[in-house]
Amino acid sequence: MFSGIVEEAAPLLDIERDGGNVHLTLRCSFADELTIDQSLAHNGVCLTVVALDSEQHTYRVTAIQETLDRSNLGLLKPGDLVNLERSMRMDGRLDGHIVQGHVDCTATCTDIEEVDGSRYFRFSYPVDKAMAAQGYCTVEKGSVTVNGVSLTVCDSREDSFRVAIIPYTLEHTNFRNIEVGTKVNIEFDIIGKYLARLAGFRR
Numbered sequence: 001m002f003s004g005i006v007e008e009a010a011p012l013l014d015i016e017r018d019g020g021n022v023h024l025t026l027r028c029s030f031a032d033e034l035t036i037d038q039s040l041a042h043n044g045v046c047l048t049v050v051a052l053d054s055e056q057h058t059y060r061v062t063a064i065q066e067t068l069d070r071s072n073l074g075l076l077k078p079g080d081l082v083n084l085e086r087s088m089r090m091d092g093r094l095d096g097h098i099v100q101g102h103v104d105c106t107a108t109c110t111d112i113e114e115v116d117g118s119r120y121f122r123f124s125y126p127v128d129k130a131m132a133a134q135g136y137c138t139v140e141k142g143s144v145t146v147n148g149v150s151l152t153v154c155d156s157r158e159d160s161f162r163v164a165i166i167p168y169t170l171e172h173t174n175f176r177n178i179e180v181g182t183k184v185n186i187e188f189d190i191i192g193k194y195l196a197r198l199a200g201f202r203r
Contacts, residue, residue: 002041003088004096004143004150009081009174013058020065022074023050028084031057039101041085043174044148044185045071046101071103072147072183081174083148096150097143103185104136107146109178110160119170121146121178124160125186132158135196136188145187149173 010028017023024042031052034040038049040061047061068074076082088094107125114120123146128136138144138153138161145151151163170176178184 001088002046002085002096002099002101002148003094004044004085004099004145004148006083006085006149006173008084009172009176010084012076012078012080012082014078015076018062020068022063022068023060024063024073024076024082025058025060026082026084027056027058029057030086031059034059034086039087041087041099041101041148042082043072044083044099044101044145044187045073045103067103070105071185072106073185075183081177083173085148097145098190099145099148099150099187100190102187104188105186106183107160107186109180109182109184111162112178112180115164117167119165119175120154120162121165121175122155122160122162123184123186127159133196133200135193137192138188139192142192143189145185147174147178147184149175 008028010026012026014025032054034049036049039046049059050062051060063073105125107123110124111122138156140156142153144153153161155162165175
């Protein structure tokens with residue numbers, strides 16, 4: 001379980017393909033604090049630490065084919081920045097919103113607008129009516145996770161939405177590298193999914 005508060009945008013050092021799997025090696029400032037089998041969100045995707053190198057401050061995770069199909073991890077290349085978040089502590093404040101680390105789909109950045117020192121990003125995604133009826137959608141002022149970042153939706157439409165990114169978030173996440181055409185990972189709000197599902201049972 002995560003909160004969508006990114007701890008670090010870490011560089012991807014190496015990609016190793018092994019059949020349908022991909023091994024990713026990253027370097028981050030808190031690598032020495034990690035343990036084997038620990039869960040970390042990578043651009044919003046929950047992956048398990050499988051190897052550590054404390055001297056190099058690196059670790060390795062493995063993404064299976066289904067994860068690659070649903071997310072942008074398969075598009076990464078060495079040098080790309082990946083948003084990282086360790087699993088949420090239960091004795092602290094929930095600063096973002098409840099994030100599972102299960103990416104629902106990818107979306108494409110279609111517009112970036114500068115507004116009063118912040119940046120508005122619009123993302124479009126393919127719409128499936130049946131899935132939308134089960135909560136796989138956005139609502140105005142609701143929560144959405146983009147590349148692992150907990151954000152508030154504005155200008156929610158049937159197949160797109162906008163989010164406002166303040167300078168701090170731009171500097172500390174890989175939002176600073178997002179351009180028109182960039183694919184990002186989307187996780188819709190789990191509470192909305194449950195409510196939509198329960199409403200469906202009552203019909």
